[in-house]
Amino acid sequence: MSVIPLNSLTTGNTAIIKGFTDNAHLQSRMVEMGVLPGVKVRMIKKTPFHGPLEIKIRSYHLSLRWEDAGQILVS
Amino acid sequence: MGNPNSGKTAIFNLLTGMNLKVSNYPGITVEMRRGTARISEEHRVDIMDLPGTYSLTPESMDERIVAQHVLHWMHGQDKPQAIISVVDAGNLSRNLYLTSQLLDLDIPIIIALNMMDRVRRRKQNINPETLQKLFGVMAVIPMSAREKWGIVQLKEAIIDLNIKTKVSLGMKLQIPDAINDKLLLIVEFFQKKCGYSKDLALGQSLRAISRKSAVDIYQEQNIISGEEIIELHKLRDKAASVMDELGMNHKILEATIRYDMLDRALVKKNIIIQEEVQSVSRSEKADQVLTHPWLGPVIFITLLYVIFQSIFTFASMPMNWIDGGVSIIGNYFIQIIPPGILRNLLIEGVIAGVGAILIFLPQILILMFFLTILEDSGYMARIAFLMDRIMNKIGLHGKSVLPLMSGYACAIPGIMATRTIDNWKERLITILVLPLMSCSARLPVYTLMIGAFIPNKQVMGIFNLQGITMVVMYFLGTVTAMGIAAIISRFIKEKKQSRSSFIMELPPYRIPMVQSVIRQLFIRGKLFVINAGKIIMAISIILWFLASFPQFETNGDPITIHKSYAGRIGHAIEPLIQPLGFDWKIGVGLITSFAAREVVVSTLATLYNVEDGGDNIIGITEALKKDINPDTGSSRYTPLVALSIMVFYVYAAQCMATFAIVKNETNSWKWPIYMIIYMTSLAYLGSLTVYQGGLLLGYT
Numbered sequence: 001m002s003v004i005p006l007n008s009l010t011t012g013n014t015a016i017i018k019g020f021t022d023n024a025h026l027q028s029r030m031v032e033m034g035v036l037p038g039v040k041v042r043m044i045k046k047t048p049f050h051g052p053l054e055i056k057i058r059s060y061h062l063s064l065r066w067e068d069a070g071q072i073l074v075s
Numbered sequence: 076m077g078n079p080n081s082g083k084t085a086i087f088n089l090l091t092g093m094n095l096k097v098s099n100y101p102g103i104t105v106e107m108r109r110g111t112a113r114i115s116e117e118h119r120v121d122i123m124d125l126p127g128t129y130s131l132t133p134e135s136m137d138e139r140i141v142a143q144h145v146l147h148w149m150h151g152q153d154k155p156q157a158i159i160s161v162v163d164a165g166n167l168s169r170n171l172y173l174t175s176q177l178l179d180l181d182i183p184i185i186i187a188l189n190m191m192d193r194v195r196r197r198k199q200n201i202n203p204e205t206l207q208k209l210f211g212v213m214a215v216i217p218m219s220a221r222e223k224w225g226i227v228q229l230k231e232a233i234i235d236l237n238i239k240t241k242v243s244l245g246m247k248l249q250i251p252d253a254i255n256d257k258l259l260l261i262v263e264f265f266q267k268k269c270g271y272s273k274d275l276a277l278g279q280s281l282r283a284i285s286r287k288s289a290v291d292i293y294q295e296q297n298i299i300s301g302e303e304i305i306e307l308h309k310l311r312d313k314a315a316s317v318m319d320e321l322g323m324n325h326k327i328l329e330a331t332i333r334y335d336m337l338d339r340a341l342v343k344k345n346i347i348i349q350e351e352v353q354s355v356s357r358s359e360k361a362d363q364v365l366t367h368p369w370l371g372p373v374i375f376i377t378l379l380y381v382i383f384q385s386i387f388t389f390a391s392m393p394m395n396w397i398d399g400g401v402s403i404i405g406n407y408f409i410q411i412i413p414p415g416i417l418r419n420l421l422i423e424g425v426i427a428g429v430g431a432i433l434i435f436l437p438q439i440l441i442l443m444f445f446l447t448i449l450e451d452s453g454y455m456a457r458i459a460f461l462m463d464r465i466m467n468k469i470g471l472h473g474k475s476v477l478p479l480m481s482g483y484a485c486a487i488p489g490i491m492a493t494r495t496i497d498n499w500k501e502r503l504i505t506i507l508v509l510p511l512m513s514c515s516a517r518l519p520v521y522t523l524m525i526g527a528f529i530p531n532k533q534v535m536g537i538f539n540l541q542g543i544t545m546v547v548m549y550f551l552g553t554v555t556a557m558g559i560a561a562i563i564s565r566f567i568k569e570k571k572q573s574r575s576s577f578i579m580e581l582p583p584y585r586i587p588m589v590q591s592v593i594r595q596l597f598i599r600g601k602l603f604v605i606n607a608g609k610i611i612m613a614i615s616i617i618l619w620f621l622a623s624f625p626q627f628e629t630n631g632d633p634i635t636i637h638k639s640y641a642g643r644i645g646h647a648i649e650p651l652i653q654p655l656g657f658d659w660k661i662g663v664g665l666i667t668s669f670a671a672r673e674v675v676v677s678t679l680a681t682l683y684n685v686e687d688g689g690d691n692i693i694g695i696t697e698a699l700k701k702d703i704n705p706d707t708g709s710s711r712y713t714p715l716v717a718l719s720i721m722v723f724y725v726y727a728a729q730c731m732a733t734f735a736i737v738k739n740e741t742n743s744w745k746w747p748i749y750m751i752i753y754m755t756s757l758a759y760l761g762s763l764t765v766y767q768g769g770l771l772l773g774y775t
Contacts, residue, residue: 031330034131034169042352051464056352061581
């Protein structure tokens with residue numbers, strides 16, 4: 001699978017984090033919580049109108065804004 | 076110390092029982108929790124509960140507090156004897172990230188491995204000895220604050236601190252060669268200029284490269300000299316740019332290296348089976364309904380209606396009890412104290428005033444009960460999740476939901492709760508509109524007006540008119556808050572700071588612990604009664620004075636209220652408030668509300684009691700209903716007037732304590748003053764519209 005932004009991941013699917021976009025400004029916060037290249041994530045829920053989405057990572061649930069999830073690259 | 080949602084505070088509570096003191100960090104109104112724990116017959120220790128954090132790099136205000144403390148410890152100031160690192164056993168790697176950072180500090184650490192009950196329910200186990208050897212800590216105590224086991228062992232571990240010897244770390248950070256030499260320069264700096272140990276210097280260097288704020292904090296706290304700061308910045312920037320040139324992301328340096336070490340070590344020692352993202356937890360299944368795109372909001376709104384209707388229904392019986400009790404006490408004093416100023420002061424000032432407030436305690440407790448359950452169960456996080464989209468549109472943050480909802484209980488803790496919002500603009504706007512969320516102090520006003528003047532009728536079959544009016548008042552405040560937030564967010568320029576992020580953990584659903592709910596209720600109830608009580612007592616006495624004096628010597632007949640000091644002030648502002656349907660007595664009430672909103676109820680109690688001159692305490696409701704407007708000859712208080720009063724209270728800038736807090740949180744007088752101006756205008760306009768509009772439409 002090619003590299004796509006996290007917010008394009010279909011609900012229910014699992015992927016592995018590859019990295020962040022160049023201008024990602026939230027990386028610092030996210031990596032401290034363990035959102036790092038090499039880690040698996042599963043897309044649990046998306047909300048309408050590009051609202052926040054919920055992912056499962058490292059055995060916990062994280063909610064992110066749609067734009068912020070766009071800064072995470074997965075495949 | 077520990078992650079948010081790790082159960083840290085529950086453990087702190089179990090250790091300290093009721094021996095705790097909650098105060099504020101100077102200048103920034105962040106909660107400082109200190110307590111004393113009795114760990115054995117002879118031993119007592121002081122414990123400090125720091126705000127929850129994911130790492131030692133300062134992000135939000137909370138985390139900055141922790142980082143400041145730690146920085147001082149690194150320089151030998153106020154070093155604690157030990158740190159209890161609370162770790163959520165179901166979330167090991169993320170929780171142990173912080174612990175691994177704490178290891179550098181050369182302070183003995185005890186890992187409280189909390190929430191083991193959930194791990195065992197998943198048929199897993201964690202070997203504490205293996206973990207202990209790996210991290211080189213004093214002890215690893217598996218426990219469950221929820222099920223209340225492990226506390227004894229934790230206390231024993233604290234006692235044993237003096238006798239145990241330190242074990243060294245069983246795992247190692249691996250630094251990529253490419254940046255090693257650049258890194259070493261910074262490590263040397265820290266060793267030489269700050270006196271750090273090799274490990275601490277290494278940890279700090281990694282952090283400095285990854286986050287600029289980690290360097291800024293040295294400057295803020297005045298830990299090293301100006302020149303040294305400049306030198307540190309230079310070294311740091313150089314290392315960062317070298318990494319960038321090599322195509323490495325310097326921002327994730329520390330996290331990458333630490334998690335790499337943690338993940339490898341934890342798997343190698345079989346401490347955890349590889350964490351599974353595939354498994355579907357029970358909470359996830361519950362969320363399929365609770366955060367469903369349209370079912371979720373529907374459930375939420377229904378819940379809100381249930382809460383507000385409950386307040387009315389379940390509070391009436393206790394209220395009658397309190398009412399009765401107060402009358403009995405009042406009448407008792409009438410028997411035993413001879414007539415005179417003292418007796419008048421006691422009955423008409425103190426007892427009448429305080430009694431009128433105690434009566435509303437049941438409703439406030441019910442509201443706080445629901446709020447606490449929502450928070451402790453984890454549902455609050457889902458509310459924030461559902462609401463983020465909307466909040467964002469009006470310039471607020473999904474995390475604004477919790478502070479705003481706390482505003483339904485009291486604006487002051489709500490305003491303090493905004494500290495978790497990283498972005499300054501969103502936080503400020505939340506603070507500015509928070510007082511519009513009808514706080515519990517307004518409840519007495521609403522209840523009094525609704526109970527006395529809104530008919531108890533059924534509307535459309537299932538809805539009660541009184542309940543609906545109440546909901547409308549809350550709705551009015553809430554909707555206006557959102558509107559004002561949207562407007563203000565156009566006007567405030569975005570300060571040059573990192574854009575806010577909505578990154579939030581959705582903790583697993585839990586059944587709230589009954590004991591902690593009750594404890595919360597007790598604390599909050601006590602706070603309300605004491606804080607409100609103190610002010611009300613003072614105000615009641617002052618008011619009684621204003622209303623009883625000057626006493627002209629006319630054979631002991633009490634002066635009519637019109638000529639007293641209170642009356643004079645009320646009469647003076649009457650022309651201003653007449654278009655709102657208010658009279659001078661309400662005018663006096665408006666002024667005293669500036670101390671605390673609910674004081675208007677006791678003000679009216681005092682004014683009517685005193686005016687009546689009688690010996691019995693008259694229920695306020697009765698007194699209001701009987702009040703005749705001398706000009707029109709009919710009742711002074713009509714449903715329309717009641718509505719006008721309520722609307723005024725929805726918006727008015729009252730309660731001085733709120734503005735004091737805002738001044739603290741925003742560090743300027745500008746914002747509280749703006750708030751007073753905009754809220755007073757809103758209140759006047761709102762009441763005006765309701766009253767005049769109502770008259771026009773033919774209501775009286």
